[in-house]
Amino acid sequence: MAGTEKSRPKTASPEEQSARAAEQRGNQAAPSSPPGQQARKNNSRNRKRKRQPRPEVSSWTIDDFPVEPKEGETRFHDLGLRDELMHGIAELGFKYCSPIQASVLPHTLQGHDAIGKAQTGTGKTAAFLITVFNDLLCHPGEGERFLGEPRALVIAPTRELVMQIAADASDLGKHTGLNTVTLIGGMDYQKQLNRLNREVVDLVVATPGRLIDFMSRRDLFLDRVEILVLDEADRMLDMGFIPQVKRIVRATPRKEDRQTLLFSATFTQDIINLSEQWTYHPVKVEIEPEHVATDSVDQKVYLVSSQQRYRVLTNLLRSPEANSVIVFANRRDQVRRLHERLRKAGVSAGILSGEVPQAKRTRTLEQFKSGELKVLVATDVAGRGIHVDGVSHVVNYNLPEDPEDYVHRIGRTGRAGATGTSISFASEDDAFLLPDIEALLGDRLECTHPPADLLT
Numbered sequence: 001m002a003g004t005e006k007s008r009p010k011t012a013s014p015e016e017q018s019a020r021a022a023e024q025r026g027n028q029a030a031p032s033s034p035p036g037q038q039a040r041k042n043n044s045r046n047r048k049r050k051r052q053p054r055p056e057v058s059s060w061t062i063d064d065f066p067v068e069p070k071e072g073e074t075r076f077h078d079l080g081l082r083d084e085l086m087h088g089i090a091e092l093g094f095k096y097c098s099p100i101q102a103s104v105l106p107h108t109l110q111g112h113d114a115i116g117k118a119q120t121g122t123g124k125t126a127a128f129l130i131t132v133f134n135d136l137l138c139h140p141g142e143g144e145r146f147l148g149e150p151r152a153l154v155i156a157p158t159r160e161l162v163m164q165i166a167a168d169a170s171d172l173g174k175h176t177g178l179n180t181v182t183l184i185g186g187m188d189y190q191k192q193l194n195r196l197n198r199e200v201v202d203l204v205v206a207t208p209g210r211l212i213d214f215m216s217r218r219d220l221f222l223d224r225v226e227i228l229v230l231d232e233a234d235r236m237l238d239m240g241f242i243p244q245v246k247r248i249v250r251a252t253p254r255k256e257d258r259q260t261l262l263f264s265a266t267f268t269q270d271i272i273n274l275s276e277q278w279t280y281h282p283v284k285v286e287i288e289p290e291h292v293a294t295d296s297v298d299q300k301v302y303l304v305s306s307q308q309r310y311r312v313l314t315n316l317l318r319s320p321e322a323n324s325v326i327v328f329a330n331r332r333d334q335v336r337r338l339h340e341r342l343r344k345a346g347v348s349a350g351i352l353s354g355e356v357p358q359a360k361r362t363r364t365l366e367q368f369k370s371g372e373l374k375v376l377v378a379t380d381v382a383g384r385g386i387h388v389d390g391v392s393h394v395v396n397y398n399l400p401e402d403p404e405d406y407v408h409r410i411g412r413t414g415r416a417g418a419t420g421t422s423i424s425f426a427s428e429d430d431a432f433l434l435p436d437i438e439a440l441l442g443d444r445l446e447c448t449h450p451p452a453d454l455l456t
Helices: 014-028 035-046 083-092 099-108 124-138 159-172 189-198 208-216 233-238 242-250 269-278 309-318 332-344 358-370 403-410 431-441
Strands: 114-117 152-155 180-183 203-206 227-230 259-264 283-286 297-303 325-328 349-352 375-378 393-396 420-426
Touching: 083 124, 083 159, 099 114, 099 124, 099 283, 124 152, 124 159, 124 203, 124 227, 124 259, 152 208, 152 242, 159 180, 159 203, 159 358, 180 189, 180 208, 189 208, 203 208, 208 242, 233 242, 233 259, 233 269, 259 269, 309 325, 309 332, 309 393, 309 420, 332 349, 332 375, 349 358, 358 375, 393 403, 403 420, 403 431
Parallel strands: 114 259, 114 283, 152 203, 152 227, 180 203, 227 259, 297 420, 325 375, 325 393, 349 375, 393 420
Antiparallel strands: none
16 A cells, blocks of 8 residues: 555545535535425525635744654654644644554555444544545545534534534644634534534534534535544443444445555454444554553552441542543443532532533533642543543442443543542452453453542
């Protein structure tokens, strides 16, 4: 796959695209469609708008960001990225690629599809965003653009993760002039539609359900998508989103005419089958869990009874070193009850779970990031979108039933070169889950009784 030429055209010819788009729209709006729906479709398609002028060209050059070559490391300088993108990378302080970035970017930047096995915290988000932005900059769209027609699409399973991806896109793409729009459920539809219609959109980052809403109302069309990213495919499978994702993928150009990047923490047979359906001769990259977070996280397992859990937790939260703590529980009701007990005990705690309204979840996460809240109590689904530097402790109030979730949980601490501590409570009702976690980690977890000061 080496070389400077792309392995295949990433988009079909204009004539082929137009023919497929006309066929698709014809199927979507049959003669039996209600007149109002047909009018809405025509209105959406007739609102043309050219791209707004690019920002003024910056005086910044790659010479302003010197990075010395280092043996065994891949510099972002070595990848031939556009200066607009390198400017954002420089401002973020990224000098050398993470393992997954070094493995996948040389292929994806040439237009190849990719399947990546990687946990959160490995740098995969930056890998696919760099691919997207560099390609859109190198291959600007020809002709007049329509509103509601993104050139790239990222699908992720949770609202928090979508918002984090969008925040990363804002940082990386700061100097590119490319327009990113976020579509998530639980937020005002009209406000999101207004943002979508403000100017032509280059990248849409969305949850499957809200994306389907926009497609169904004919406010968004995917027949011009050149790059499709499916992030945390295993979690989308677990959450029952795959039928929706299949519908979304069918609305994009065929796999030979788009670039598809799929990332998953696990490669189950179901994920393998889906990746074969959706990708075209992909390169496969696997980053094993033992390289993720465990070197920078001090992992402790405390043998406690179910009755001792809360006492040990509250004593831990009173310790001076526990300044920013995420507590994970397995179910929403457990998270809710634990949050209520902590608040009554005077602990500044917030809650993140699927039953909390999105606006409140967003506000809670911002309060935690700013230090206004010391403790965050979360479920695994909500926790996937937590990317906060400076988290001192992660507490597994219950051991996760899925060993993969253990790796995701402890990856919330020990980020950005810092060290962190994870403390897991193993009780009579869940200690049997430890062997599976150890098997995944490839290492034994030492189990001890809590220090006396945590039991008083």
